[in-house]
Amino acid sequence: MNKVEIDWTRCDGHGLCGTLLPDDITLDEWGFPVLRGREITAGEVTNARRAVLACPALALRLSKLHRSVPASHQ
């Protein structure tokens, strides 16, 4: 299963992803993406890949779902 992820250190709020993937991404009041957090179905992968390639900041990526462990302030 695939999921859209954002590298927040790269994202500058250009907002293209919100236009290209309206079902998965909306934009907040500052123009930064808000993820719906749902899985990208097989039929949507092509559009999702296009959005990843279109991001001017290279902040978007498509990744396999995995268990994540918080690594902060260990």
Next chain:
Amino acid sequence: MTILQETPVVTRIIGEPRLLSGLDTGRADLQRHLWTHGAQPQLTREAYTELAEAVGLRGRGGAAFPVSLKLADLPANGTEAVVVNGSESEPVSRKDRLLLTLAPHLVLDGAVGIAHGVGASTVIVAVHDAAAAASVRAAISERPDIIDIQVSDTPGRFVAGEARAVLSVLEGGPAVPPGRRVLPTRKGYRRRPTFLSNVETFAQLALLARLGSRQFGTTGLSSEPGTQLLTVDGAVQRPGVIETPTGIPLDTVLQFTGADAGPVLLGGYHGRWLPQTEGVNLSRPDASAGIVLALGSDTCPLGEVHQVAKWLASQSAGQCGPCVFGLAGLVDDFGRILRGDPTGWEDAHRHLGLVPGRGACAHPDGSARFLASALEVFGDDLRQHLETGGCGRVVRGVLPVPGGSW
């Protein structure tokens, strides 16, 4: 150095002293350390993993991640380094610099022991406080270890204490968390597997190796036995670091330190305000890095929170939009709440939903948690502010906020 760091630290103990034993007359040099604790047995990685699992040891830096899982996540070979995170970036916390200053050998025993166990050739102590760094350097010169121990100075910003930010600094990079969420156990120092944990965790491991799980478990909770270090501050007569058994009732700690009646913040500025203290026992994950702040009853709670919010916003690494704009927005929202403007309250609610989970580190999440719990717990004060534009109390600055070059 700032005023906060020059405040003398007073240590006290409830119950059996362990981490702080033998420190009645000050810093323990190698001789006194060995006289108090005895020599450190050399254990295998498997032995450390089993011991840590048997006593449910969790990291003491705030995230409370199980130590046995962290050890198990390291590959069988090729662990590059053991990193002692002594950057202690929570502004109120004093426990880690206290351990490094007074009991450096206990911390180093834990780190060197783990390094031997996992086959790492380097131990790095990342530390911000100058006195703590000097103490560790003096301790290293006394020790006969074969393993290379280095001391590295880290900057004092809040997010600079985050595990991956510390690793970035050690490699000469900026003191900010990277955008990708990679675990230090997989890609840490020099992109190689690294065992990184908090100062107190290593001191606990040194005790655990000596005592064994049975004796280690003779005090504290059955689920997470042993002792813990707490830093108590705010409206208390006797602030400072105390060692207590895990699971100690919060009310006991408040009574012991002479806290004024009033709201209590648990877990520092990424923590939560408690609706009441009765029935609250201090253990992880809620106790986080062990910070207890008593507010007392003669200061304006929301005004105090507003001061901390300004500081939290200033501590954003500035990398992630939702953190930068969201925390700045929340500072403005809380300012309007204080003046009795209801739009401040509405905006705060919306912004609190937009900040968590949208950054490279947990700073936005922790800050939102702190602010959201304030709106919940200070509901009466909130109504008073919104109805009359104030609560009749001034902001006394009970919650310490570092200033200047911290």
